[in-house]
Amino acid sequence: MTVEPTIRLETDHGPEDRRRAGGRSKWVRLRRQGRAGYLRFRRRLPRLIRSDEIWLVVLAGIVGIGAGLIVAAMIGVSRILHLLLFATYSGDVSGAAYIDPVRIVCVPIVGGMLMGLAGLILSRRRRTAIVDPVEANALHGGRLSIKDSLVLIGQTLISNGFGASVGLEAGYTQGGAALASGLARILQIRRADMRTLVGCGAAGAIAAAFNAPLTGAFYAFELIIASYTIGALAPVVVASIAAVTVTHLLTTPLSFDIGFAGAFSASDYVLVVVIGIAAAVLGILIMGGVAFVESLFRASRIPHWLRPAIGGAMVGGMGLITPTVLSSGHSALHVGLDATFPPLILLMMICLKSLASAVSIGSGFRGGLFFASLFLGAMLGKLVAWVWVVAFGLQTPPLIIAVIGMSALATAVLGGPLTMSFLALETTGSLPLTIAVLTASVVSSITVRRLFGYSFTTWRFHLRGEAIRSAADIGWIRELSVGRMMRRDVRTVPSDLALSEFRRKFPLGSSQRVVLIDEAGRYAGIVLVAHAHGPEIDVETVAELALNPKDVLLPQMNIRQAASLFEASKSEELAVVDDRATLKVLGLLTEQYALRRYNAELNSRSRDTATV
Numbered sequence: 001m002t003v004e005p006t007i008r009l010e011t012d013h014g015p016e017d018r019r020r021a022g023g024r025s026k027w028v029r030l031r032r033q034g035r036a037g038y039l040r041f042r043r044r045l046p047r048l049i050r051s052d053e054i055w056l057v058v059l060a061g062i063v064g065i066g067a068g069l070i071v072a073a074m075i076g077v078s079r080i081l082h083l084l085l086f087a088t089y090s091g092d093v094s095g096a097a098y099i100d101p102v103r104i105v106c107v108p109i110v111g112g113m114l115m116g117l118a119g120l121i122l123s124r125r126r127r128t129a130i131v132d133p134v135e136a137n138a139l140h141g142g143r144l145s146i147k148d149s150l151v152l153i154g155q156t157l158i159s160n161g162f163g164a165s166v167g168l169e170a171g172y173t174q175g176g177a178a179l180a181s182g183l184a185r186i187l188q189i190r191r192a193d194m195r196t197l198v199g200c201g202a203a204g205a206i207a208a209a210f211n212a213p214l215t216g217a218f219y220a221f222e223l224i225i226a227s228y229t230i231g232a233l234a235p236v237v238v239a240s241i242a243a244v245t246v247t248h249l250l251t252t253p254l255s256f257d258i259g260f261a262g263a264f265s266a267s268d269y270v271l272v273v274v275i276g277i278a279a280a281v282l283g284i285l286i287m288g289g290v291a292f293v294e295s296l297f298r299a300s301r302i303p304h305w306l307r308p309a310i311g312g313a314m315v316g317g318m319g320l321i322t323p324t325v326l327s328s329g330h331s332a333l334h335v336g337l338d339a340t341f342p343p344l345i346l347l348m349m350i351c352l353k354s355l356a357s358a359v360s361i362g363s364g365f366r367g368g369l370f371f372a373s374l375f376l377g378a379m380l381g382k383l384v385a386w387v388w389v390v391a392f393g394l395q396t397p398p399l400i401i402a403v404i405g406m407s408a409l410a411t412a413v414l415g416g417p418l419t420m421s422f423l424a425l426e427t428t429g430s431l432p433l434t435i436a437v438l439t440a441s442v443v444s445s446i447t448v449r450r451l452f453g454y455s456f457t458t459w460r461f462h463l464r465g466e467a468i469r470s471a472a473d474i475g476w477i478r479e480l481s482v483g484r485m486m487r488r489d490v491r492t493v494p495s496d497l498a499l500s501e502f503r504r505k506f507p508l509g510s511s512q513r514v515v516l517i518d519e520a521g522r523y524a525g526i527v528l529v530a531h532a533h534g535p536e537i538d539v540e541t542v543a544e545l546a547l548n549p550k551d552v553l554l555p556q557m558n559i560r561q562a563a564s565l566f567e568a569s570k571s572e573e574l575a576v577v578d579d580r581a582t583l584k585v586l587g588l589l590t591e592q593y594a595l596r597r598y599n600a601e602l603n604s605r606s607r608d609t610a611t612v
Helices: 015-051 054-086 101-125 133-139 146-161 169-187 191-210 213-225 230-250 268-300 304-321 330-338 343-363 370-391 398-414 417-428 431-451 456-463 475-479 499-505 559-569 591-611
Strands: 492-494 513-517 523-528 573-577 585-590
Touching: 054 101, 054 146, 054 169, 054 191, 054 230, 101 146, 101 304, 133 169, 133 191, 133 213, 146 169, 169 191, 191 213, 191 230, 213 230, 213 417, 268 343, 268 370, 268 398, 268 431, 268 456, 304 343, 330 370, 330 398, 343 370, 370 398, 398 417, 398 431, 398 456, 417 431, 513 585, 523 573, 559 573, 559 591, 585 591
Parallel strands: 492 513
Antiparallel strands: 513 523, 573 585
């Protein structure tokens, strides 16, 4: 009897191995099912957000938590840098009682050298400026670069940590907004919701920075979203509250509490108006000073990488006179609100801090003027109060006048009257003081708009050539370009074509218009077919019938520029050329079609805004 040998495959190692293989395959199936479920949820989420606003609120809460973590981390890093570099334990170097003079001079210079080195490296890798939340919401539908935002946060920490006269709020808002924008892009939600989430990120950052949820919320409405809607209220407020809660758990927020139970008389409001005007003038001088310092550095032809070090040396020199010029000025504000300074000291601190802020930003340091404007406004309020006491007498405590000046100057720089009014309300809990702050802030805002026309945020865009007055969404107007709207199937003929030949090639009804080109292939005008067939027309060539030979559109023009050119040329159709030098015909655009597209897009944006 012959026994057949048992053949066993190499992959078959017994029941135990088969059981393990079955377990692995089950795990693989679970992973695939989980990934498929995640992808289905991700595809459905944009529709869920649009149909049920609770999902947007949930995302806003997540963004607020992230913004709070960013603020807490930046506060911690800043305090560590001040402790290591300036040997101060106050959390912010500007309020320190004593700092080694050598550190005051050398640390800002070293920080400037680091900023110059970073700028030199970045200039070789990128050609465009970093987009901030206001510009992102105005031009790019809320899209922000995570990588660029991390760079800006790092530069802001270096600038503030090494003593430059700038605040951290630019890094706060950039980080919160970039987190929101990145999450929105991953989930592929619509443009209007992305803009709202970017506002939620900025709101959470400011709320966490000042321990003031309403302040953060209205910062987003006034400066980042540039509109207020009922649909956006819940997400923005939830993001602010979540950010404040997280920051409370991780660190001590940079906040201040001022009690006031008094009232303002009618005569006190004269002083309030005066403070608003004075704050507006100082704000204009600060913003103009930044531009002036930048122009001086450009005219000096000092290399870009060396400018921050020179600016740091100048700030360090001013720091030898008073350390209040260093860093954001938050600790100096705490000290200055409670202290009593002679008027000359107040004037000196205002001048030095304003100059230090202008030099810091103008020389290339990164940061904001929010905290600096609060300190400067408080000192301005105390100075105006002293003058008012001498001239007319004053019943209201100078500390309260300082709060009004603080809010008015911050409004002049930032352009957010309601933001500063809610900061006063959350800081003092006094409704009469909040009304006075709102009055001064409105006066300051109107004065700045009448005399200067910009806040510091939009002024920086103006210096770069961007015509942005707020974060209102105008990016879709730029995206609706002539190149996207034009017709490319354009019929062309030589400009020296005989009229009879033209009529033979283009009988009535065959086409509405034909573009003429010269012997070099350049645009030479437009001929209307109906006009060329008119019984009164008696010309040799169609060149004599050419319309608008000089008026052309370029593909990069937006709808507003095209509409203006249609109106100026009194024409219903214009040719699109590559540029004004070669005049190569690319297409044709009619006024009727352009306006129809514009109205369709405008209605679409209006519907999106109405549902937010």
